[in-house]
Amino acid sequence: MILKNKVAIVTGAKQGIGYGIALALAKEGCKVVVSDLNQKDCQVAAEKIKKEGVKILAVACDVSKKSEVDNLIAKTVKEFSQLDILVNNAGIFPFVPFLDMKEADWDRVIDTNLKSIFLCSQAALKKMKAGGKIVNISSIASFVGFEGLTHYCASKGGINALVRALALELAPKKINVNAVAPGAINTPGAAGVMTKKEKDQTIAIIPAKRFGLPEDIANTVVFLASNKADYITGQTIIVDGGWTLR
Numbered sequence: 001m002i003l004k005n006k007v008a009i010v011t012g013a014k015q016g017i018g019y020g021i022a023l024a025l026a027k028e029g030c031k032v033v034v035s036d037l038n039q040k041d042c043q044v045a046a047e048k049i050k051k052e053g054v055k056i057l058a059v060a061c062d063v064s065k066k067s068e069v070d071n072l073i074a075k076t077v078k079e080f081s082q083l084d085i086l087v088n089n090a091g092i093f094p095f096v097p098f099l100d101m102k103e104a105d106w107d108r109v110i111d112t113n114l115k116s117i118f119l120c121s122q123a124a125l126k127k128m129k130a131g132g133k134i135v136n137i138s139s140i141a142s143f144v145g146f147e148g149l150t151h152y153c154a155s156k157g158g159i160n161a162l163v164r165a166l167a168l169e170l171a172p173k174k175i176n177v178n179a180v181a182p183g184a185i186n187t188p189g190a191a192g193v194m195t196k197k198e199k200d201q202t203i204a205i206i207p208a209k210r211f212g213l214p215e216d217i218a219n220t221v222v223f224l225a226s227n228k229a230d231y232i233t234g235q236t237i238i239v240d241g242g243w244t245l246r
Contacts, residue, residue, distance in 0.1 A: 015189075022045065033059055141153045179236040184243065
């Protein structure tokens, strides 16, 4: 177990990629704080992950609000007395054509996807010691444009830039900052809402000829959160079955 006795927070962890990451961390011996908007959802996810035999804490949090983020960090440290790993996974991607997009639409996506990483990282770093790891979930949308998702693409591009700048600041403190950029992943919020035709068209684009699984992202996050990645910082690792090679 490469993460035994470590403590991690995973945001947006009730299902999909976030849940997969939380589960994978637990399987490596890590104590995990499962966080999402709704406390009941967090508890349901936490109960399933507890079967891995590690301590799990469920904490509801709106990551776009500083007071709730501060509460998340405080509850984590109170329960476990440490914080080693932060996985900023929470994100939304509502489809809105650019000319129909309201300021509130833009703000909601930027606040949830990008501002949240500022808030969570800043709060976590006040408790994180040398050897800490921050892993942010970006997207291939930061490299490839998607119609109807200008706000989402901008938020994910911002994550990649933030990773590079923050990695430079934190390297002297021996804290690593990286990102993982998933492609098309088979989750309830992504492939789960596609029609069969849309799925077939997407698979045709992907050289690997399949959707990714939450485990594909989770395995990459576990590596970046471990001491095996101590010499990797400021990077955005693309996990997309070769999509962006086209």
